[in-house]
Amino acid sequence: MDPRIEVVYADGTSESFVLEKEEVVLGRSLEADISIPDARELEPQHLMLKRQQGGCWVAAAQGAQTPTLVSAKPFQSGQLPWGSELQIGPLVIVLTGEEATAKRSNIGIWVLALVVLGTLFGIYVWKESRGQFVGPSTPRNYPNIMPSPVPCSVEAQVSESRGKTALDAALAKSDRYPFDPQDGIEAIRLYTEAAACLTIANNTALAARAVREGQAMQNRVMEDYRTKRLSLDLVMDRLRSNPDDTDALQEATRELNALYRLVEHTNTDYKAELQQVATWVALQTAKNEKSGKKK
Numbered sequence: 001m002d003p004r005i006e007v008v009y010a011d012g013t014s015e016s017f018v019l020e021k022e023e024v025v026l027g028r029s030l031e032a033d034i035s036i037p038d039a040r041e042l043e044p045q046h047l048m049l050k051r052q053q054g055g056c057w058v059a060a061a062q063g064a065q066t067p068t069l070v071s072a073k074p075f076q077s078g079q080l081p082w083g084s085e086l087q088i089g090p091l092v093i094v095l096t097g098e099e100a101t102a103k104r105s106n107i108g109i110w111v112l113a114l115v116v117l118g119t120l121f122g123i124y125v126w127k128e129s130r131g132q133f134v135g136p137s138t139p140r141n142y143p144n145i146m147p148s149p150v151p152c153s154v155e156a157q158v159s160e161s162r163g164k165t166a167l168d169a170a171l172a173k174s175d176r177y178p179f180d181p182q183d184g185i186e187a188i189r190l191y192t193e194a195a196a197c198l199t200i201a202n203n204t205a206l207a208a209r210a211v212r213e214g215q216a217m218q219n220r221v222m223e224d225y226r227t228k229r230l231s232l233d234l235v236m237d238r239l240r241s242n243p244d245d246t247d248a249l250q251e252a253t254r255e256l257n258a259l260y261r262l263v264e265h266t267n268t269d270y271k272a273e274l275q276q277v278a279t280w281v282a283l284q285t286a287k288n289e290k291s292g293k294k295k
Contacts, residue, residue: 003051003082003097007036010090019056019097024049026093027061041066041089048179055081056095061178062224062258074250076257077179138229138236139273143266145225146218147189152197163197166190167210174217181261184221188214221262228259236277243284252281 003019005026017026017034026034029044036042043061047068050057059077060068068075069087080086086093154162170190177184191214198207232255238248256278263270 003056005034005049005056006094006096007034008092008094016096019049019051022051036091039089039091041091043178045175045178046088047086047093048176051097052079055079055084056097058086058095059179062181063178074254076254138233138277139270141268141270141273142225142229143263143268143270145185145221145263145266147185147192147265150189150193150196152193152200154197156200159197160201160203163194163201163203163206163210166194166197167206167213170194170210170213170217174213177217177220181221181224181258182264184217185262185265188217188221191217225259225262228255228262231255232259232277239281239284244288246285246288249281249285249288253278253285256281 004016005019006014006016008014021033024033025045026032026036026042026047026049027045028037028039028042029035030037032045043064043066046061046064048059057077057079058075060075062076066089070080070084072087075086080095082095082097084095086095152159152162167190170187173183173187173190177187191210195207195210195214198204198210232252235248235252235255238245239252242248256274260271260274260278263274
C-alpha cells in the first residue's frame with residue numbers, strides 16, 4: 001500500500017491523499033501539496049509530512065492558531081508510526097500508509113530527547129527525599145543566534161548567477177522556517193551572500209531585495225527568540241510555585257524544544273543548560289504521572 005493519509009472531516013466524510021513526494025505540505029493554501037481550502041482551522045501551510053521507514057515524520061507550523069494534537073496532547077514535531085491520528089480542530093488526519101519506501105533523511109527529531117528516564121527518576125526521588133533537588137533557574141546567557149554575513153566567493157563574471165541562486169535558496173528556506181527554525185537561520189546567511197554577489201554584479205534591484213528580505217527574516221527570528229525566552233521564563237516561574245502543574249510542564253516542554261531548535265547551531269553552554277532544565281521537566285512529569293497527579 002502506498003504511503004498516504006486520510007482526512008476525516010467534521011461531518012464524518014473522509015478523503016484519502018497519497019504521499020506522492022518524499023516531502024509533502026498540507027494546509028489551507030492552494031499552493032500546498034495537499035490543499036484543503038475550506039478548512040479555516042488550518043494555516044496556509046500547517047503540516048509538513050516526510051515519509052519514513054515504519055512511519056511518517058510530521059512537523060506542525062510554529063505559532064499555528066489551532067494546535068495539532070496527538071493522543072489529546074499538543075504535538076510539534078516527530079516521527080509517528082503508521083496508524084497514528086492527528087487532530088486539528090474538527091479535522092482528524094490518519095497516517096494510513098503501511099510501508100514507506102522513501103529513504104530515511106537525517107532530520108533532528110526532538111533534539112532534547114531524554115533517555116533512561118527510569119534511572120534518572122530514581123535519582124530524582126532519592127535526592128528529593130533528602131531535600132537536595134531544586135527546580136532549575138532559566139538560563140540567562142543567551143547566545144547570539146544570527147549567522148555571520150557571507151561574502152561572495154565567486155568570480156565577478158559569475159557573481160550574478162550565484163547571487164540569484166542564493167536568493168532563490170534563501171526564499172525557499174524562509175518558507176520552511178515555520179517547520180524548522182534552522183531553515184530560517186540558513187535563509188539569513190543566504191540572503192547576505194545573495195546581496196554581496198548581486199552588489200558585485202551591479203544588480204541593484206535584486207541586491208536591495210536580498211537585503212530587505214534578509215532584514216525581515218532577521219526581525220522575524222529575533223522576535224520569536226525573544227518571545228520563546230520570555231515564555232520559558234514565565235512557565236518556569238509557574239513550575240517553581242507549583243511543580244505538579246501538568247499544563248505548565250507540557251508548556252515548558254514545548255518552549256524548551258522550540259528554543260533549543262533556535263539555538264541548535266550555536267556552540268555555547270546555553271544548549272547544555274537548556275538540556276538540564278529539560279531533564280528536570282521530564283523527571284517532574286514522570287513523577288507526576290507515576291503518582292497520578294493531574295494539576
